[in-house]
Amino acid sequence: MIITLCGGGSTFTPGIVKSIALRKDELDVDEIRLYDINEERQRKIGVLVDWILHEDLGLDIKLTVTTDKKTAFTDASFVFAQMRVGGYAMREQDEKIPLRHGCVGQETCGCGGLAYGMRTIFPMVELIDDVEKYAKKDYWILNYSNPAAIVSEGCRVLRPNARIINICDMPIAIIDVVCAALDIDKKDVEYDYFGLNHFGWFTSIRHKGEEVLPQLREYIKEHEILLPDSYLKGMGSLMAKKPEEATDEHPEQNRHTKGSWYYVWKGEHEIMECFPEYLPNTYLNYYLQQKEFVEHSNPERTRANEVEETREKNLFDGIDHYEKTGEIDESTFYAGSHGDWIADLAIALKNDTKQRFLVICENKGAIPNMPYDAMVELPAYIGKNGPEVISRDNIPLFQQGLMMQQLNSEKLIVEATIEGSYEKALKAFTLNKTVPSMKVAKEVLDDMIEANKGYWPELK
Template identity: 70%
Template structure:
């Protein structure tokens, strides 16, 4: 079996490949292909991937590294799509332009997410079309290219018959943090229920060995005023004492906001990304407009990987920091096993609602649990959701639909409507100012707007 990773030059690629290789028996994978339009970057990432397959894990999995679509997709059974159009240079603009106007600057939320979505829609459609042309007839595309909600809506509207499953690993990353915080050895032992949109949802239940652990999570946050393991909290406190910039990392404030949001609205446990909508003003106040999350990632994960490659080429030694591996790759690989082996394991997926949440639109792309087997997701239906969550979700769904419609039609007005509708932007005037700056910054990436 062949697995192709579209966006092979990503810093996440080595960790994902390791997760695949560790499941070689269940997946029966014989070849992994890396595909990217940036040859120089992908070739560097491939150095680490090759070492993982041959030296660390000593597998017989063939590695192919290519910039040619036909070579990448021919006879592939699975395509993992993780494209980042414009790379981190454009992410930096997504985050810094809104902050200039006192609005949330984040890569997938608010106007930054809209900008990223407008760059990603049509390149993602090309991935779908190329896979349709060259891959196995019954191939699956597992898409976790951000912003997943906008990409999923575009796929629904423009490629309704595509064999695409849109996914996001953030809920499982939250569960992983909770497991570590509560000293639960294996996050996969935690069972949970959830509803929402991508980066916009709530956990409604969470159990371990049949015991409700949401009260434990809330008690832990009340004690520490943050949802992070004690080991992380200790490091943050050390950084604060040393006046180290890691103490004010953008992600620290996000995990602190989990406590505040749950105190205000205790019925459900929110996704971390709701911080940008429910505490947008406070998010802006703690943001550094000159150093955003994009800068943090470029100075850490990006730098670690490429410095690690250079070190390996000089010495033959791989630094442990050279690649990131964790729940991200494991979750995607386990989903692949469920599809291939028809296990009907339960996963969160982004799917067309079709009545799964009765009081949300039929064609809304919602994030809900589903059983995964060879025929794809079998969605687990929910009851009506409360008015507060429904109202927030409707505002977000409509703004994302307007982005997709605006991209298809080349409509400046619809894109402006989407920006104005976002809960992260206070007025139409500010929405227009941000949009006009973003049009200039995204020249050559966005469709032309009239």
């Protein structure tokens, strides 16, 4: 059993590898491979991964670190894809260019997400082709590369038969916070959800079969934020505490509860004051409160800068320290539900467990009043043949209207990428709810074209 991590130089790689390793018996894993085009960055991550596997856990899992596609994918059963095309330098542009024009600056939402999507579609297709060529015939690609909605639509159009499952950990992070707020155990929680990626709603959250959404509404109303008090004390830091070091004053932290994320969790209260029926995905704040998010954003220091100055810096400083001294600080790398969830998904596919997960999949009538070919996010039972999506009734007009606007913006940007169409790209930017006018859409798009030279296809 070979598992390859594409984007092996990611700061999330050590935590994901640890999640895989702790499930060695269930996955029956013999070898983990790291594959990246950034050789030096991946080499450093590989040093830490080697320590995790062989020093920390004392396992006999083979580790291969490579920049060669054939070496990376030959006979692999699973490929975990976490590519960031353009790195943090381009993420910074995705966030800062829209803000200069008074639009939301966010890496997966609005103009930034559209730009990131255009950079990622063709590299993802190339990855699929490489895996198809070298991996086992019954391979699975588990893709959590952002922006997942646009990437999944691009894959649907260009590689409809690929064995790929597109996933996102944000709903899991929300459930983690909900469980902390209500002091309930996540393992006893089941939920219903519908939407697009980074654009959806929880319609039910059940703990041991009992509906807890009413209790959650009261909590959010009373606290005027979704975050528990213990999490709020750690908002200034981006680093996670190790579980064994967590205390009431310094809890183990969810990476989505740091720094500028405060306004996102605060927005859960503001949205539910107006629309209390469902619990929104936190990313809906960027679409429903775009004006307010621009007002409290700093165009000179965005989330990309926060992450570079904290999680990125701390991890690589920690690796440098280990290489010099042989001393390791586990708090420098993130390990948590993100990696656990991905590894558990692989277990469900391998062992045909029919465990329930939230996945991004082609609608095919699962939401009756959404297009058949829409890439929607819904619960599904996962077994050896992939997702068995759980269908639902028609969704309300408000949510359906928002989803159709976002869906069509995403479909247009995929068409613009494939066709090299400036007009379709402009339509995608104009249609997006984070953009106030056609004129502003054109200004942002033209700046994005300059910033993305060498990444985007030429638009005519």
